[in-house]
Amino acid sequence: MLKGKRVVVTGGASGIGAAIVARCVRSGAAAVHVADVDAKGLEERLSEVKGTTKLYPKSLDLTDRTALAEWLLAADEKTGGFDVVFNNAGVMSGADTLLATPVDAMARVIDVNLMAVMIGTRIAVECMSSRGISGAIVNTASTAAFNPMPADPAYAASKAAVVSFTESCAPLAELHGIRVVAVCPGVTDTAIIPYEAAWLKPVLAAIDFLTPDEVVDVMEEMLAQSAPPSFIRVDNRAKVDRGVDH
Template sequence: MTNERVAVVTGGASGIGRQTALKFARKGDQVVVADFNEEAGNKTVELIKAEGGEAIFVKTDVSKFEDVESLVEKAVDTFGRIDVMFNNAGIGRITPVLDQDLDDYHSVINVNQHGVAHGIIAAGRKMRELGIKGVIINTASVFGFLASPGTFAYHATKGAVIMMTKSAALELAAYGIRVVAVAPGAVDTPIIQGYKDSGQLDSMKAKVMGNKLTQPEQIADTVYLVSLEEASAINGSVVMADEGYASFK
C-alpha cells in the first residue's frame, strides 16, 4: 500500500464519516479519524488497521475551535502534513420551529455550522503554512436548499455550510486550496432516525431513484472523487449526491 496523502475526517465514528475514512485508507491515504465518541471512533481506526491501512483517532469536539486546531496539529505531528480536511461531523433533531428548545438549537448550530467553520479555518491555516495545495470538503445537504418540517436549525446550518464553502473557496484559491461541499439527500445513517420517527421517511424515499435510502458508502465515494487532483476544476461548488432528490417535487 502506498501512502500518498493525509486525510482528516470529522464525525468519523459512524455513518458517512466512517465509510469515508475507510475509503481514503483503502486508497492508500493515511487517515486521522476525529469524533466526540471515543469508543466508536477507535472502532473505525481498528477497521482501517485490520485492512492494512494507517490511521489514528483524535477525540474532538468540533464546536470548540481549540479542539479542531489541536486535531489538525496532531495530524501534522503524526503524519507530517494534511492534504484533505473533511468537515463532516453533524447532528440533527426533528422539532417544530415554535417548539424549538433553544439549547438544542444552539447545539445544532455549534456542531454543524461552527464546526465546519472551525475546520475550514484550522485546516486552511495549516495548509497555507505548509504550502500544501490541499482540499477542504464540507458536508452540506439537500436541506441547505429545500425545506422540510421540523428541521429549522438543521436547515440553517446546511445553508450556512453552502455559503461558507463558496466564500472560503474564493479566498483560499490564492493559496491553491480548494473548498468544496457535498450535499447528500436521504442517507441511511443514525441521523435519519428522526425522520423515521416523524413519519417523513417514506415521502423522502419516494423522491429518489429506486425508492431507497442512499448508502453512506456512496457518499464516501463522492467525497473521495472530489478530493482527487483530477477534480481540480471543482472549487466553491456544491456537488449533489442525492440520487435526484433535490430535482424532483
C-alpha cells in the same frame, strides 16, 4: 486520489465519516486523523478497518472550539501536514417542529454543523498554506440547504450556511492552491436520521436512501478534478413503486 495522502476526518465513527475512513484505508492513504464524540463507537469502527494506513483516533466534542483547534494543529504537527480535510460531522436537533426544539439543541446544531466546519476550514487553510501544500477541504452539507425543512429549521439553516461559506472560500484556490468544496447529499442511511419520526416517514416512503459509499464516491470525483464546482448535490432517487423513473 487518496493514495499516499494525509487525511483528517470528523464524525468518523459512523455513517459517511466511517465510509470516508474506510475508503482512505482501501485507497492506501498514508495517515488518517479521525475524530468523533463517540469514543467507543470510533474505537470499534476503526478496529474493523484493515490496512497499512496509520490511524490516529481522537475522542472530540466539536462544540469545544479550543479542543478542535488544538487537535487540528497537533495533527498537522504529527504527520508534517495534511493533504485532505473532510469536515463531515453533523447532527440534527432531534425535534419535529421549531417550537419543540430547545434553544440549546439549536445552538448545538449550529456549533457542530457550521462552526466546526468554519473553524476546521480556517485552521486547515492556515496549516496547508504555511507548508506550501495544495490541498483540498471537503465540507459535508445537505440538500436541506436548498429545501425548506419545517421539522428542523436549524439543521436546514446550518447546511445552507455551509454551502454559502464554501462558495465564499472559492478564491482560496487561486490564492493558496487549496480547493474548498461541499457535497450536498440527500437522505442518507446513517445514524443521524430519526427513522421513527412521524414527519419523516412519508418522505422515507417515497425515496430510496443514499448509501454512505455513494456520497463518498462523489467526494472522490470532486477531489479528482483540478477545478471542481463549489458544491455538488447528490439527490435521492424516487421509489419505482411511486411511478417515477430513476
